[in-house]
Amino acid sequence: GNSVTQMEGPVTLSEEAFLTINCTYTATGYPSLFWYVQYPGEGLQLLLKATKADDKGSNKGFEATYRKETTSFHLEKGSVQVSDSAVYFCALTTSASKIIFGSGTRLSIRP
Amino acid sequence: DSGVTQTPKHLITATGQRVTLRCSPRSGDLSVYWYQQSLDQGLQFLIQYYNGEERAKGNILERFSAQQFPDLHSELNLSSLELGDSALYFCASSVGTVMNTEAFFGQGTRLTVV
Numbered sequence: 087g088n089s090v091t092q093m094e095g096p097v098t099l100s101e102e103a104f105l106t107i108n109c110t111y112t113a114t115g116y117p118s119l120f121w122y123v124q125y126p127g128e129g130l131q132l133l134l135k136a137t138k139a140d141d142k143g144s145n146k147g148f149e150a151t152y153r154k155e156t157t158s159f160h161l162e163k164g165s166v167q168v169s170d171s172a173v174y175f176c177a178l179t180t181s182a183s184k185i186i187f188g189s190g191t192r193l194s195i196r197p
Numbered sequence: 198d199s200g201v202t203q204t205p206k207h208l209i210t211a212t213g214q215r216v217t218l219r220c221s222p223r224s225g226d227l228s229v230y231w232y233q234q235s236l237d238q239g240l241q242f243l244i245q246y247y248n249g250e251e252r253a254k255g256n257i258l259e260r261f262s263a264q265q266f267p268d269l270h271s272e273l274n275l276s277s278l279e280l281g282d283s284a285l286y287f288c289a290s291s292v293g294t295v296m297n298t299e300a301f302f303g304q305g306t307r308l309t310v311v
Contacts, residue, residue, distance in 0.1 A: 122302075128304055129199060129201070129287055129303050129304045129305055130240075130287070130302040131199065131301075131302065132300070135299070175240065184230065184242045184245055184255060185242065185289075187232075187239060187240040188239070190239060190240070
């Protein structure tokens with residue numbers, strides 16, 4: 087079946103450090119890929135997406151590239167801020183009309 | 198503000214009881230999705246409705262049921278509650294059925310079963 091595997095947290099970094107959160111997927115067909123972010127006490131919100139191979143999604147300094155050959159969609163940011171502290175979810179959708187989420191990675195940024 | 202409204206925000210109830218969680222989707226969105234978020238299970242898809250009809254079903258227990266009304270709001274009914282049902286329940290909405298576009302999430306209802 088379809089699934090998403092992302093690196094376990096928590097991840098703790100210092101401000102201005104480089105961030106990578108790994109995400110790989112298993113899917114039939116051609117899924118769309120997403121990163122959602124959940125700030126404390128809030129619901130999930132879309133961070134970025136890519137709908138076909140080699141697409142790069144980007145938003146708020148975050149980037150992820152849809153790599154079909156490695157079935158990956160790793161999240162990166164060049165310089166993290168304290169305000170980036172949150173839980174990040176990698177996700178995919180297929181024509182089955184539901185989002186399949188990874189287990190989430192908690193990110194904490196130290197000032 | 199995502200535009201998706203969930204009520205109540207918090208709910209504490211006893212085992213064996215029944216509760217109803219309510220969701221109002223964003224204006225114009227026809228699809229509603231329900232998810233359960235627990236510490237050990239992550240985000241689990243429960244069920245999806247599109248314009249009043251059930252479209253997809255996930256790991257939803259038989260004790261749980263949902264519906265979407267003509268005004269497009271949705272309710273998730275949880276009955277014969279068990280301690281393990283304690284979780285955060287999220288509703289999300291989107292414009293259509295095929296989700297290659299953004300889903301908008303509510304802030305969730307935190308259910309505590311004691």
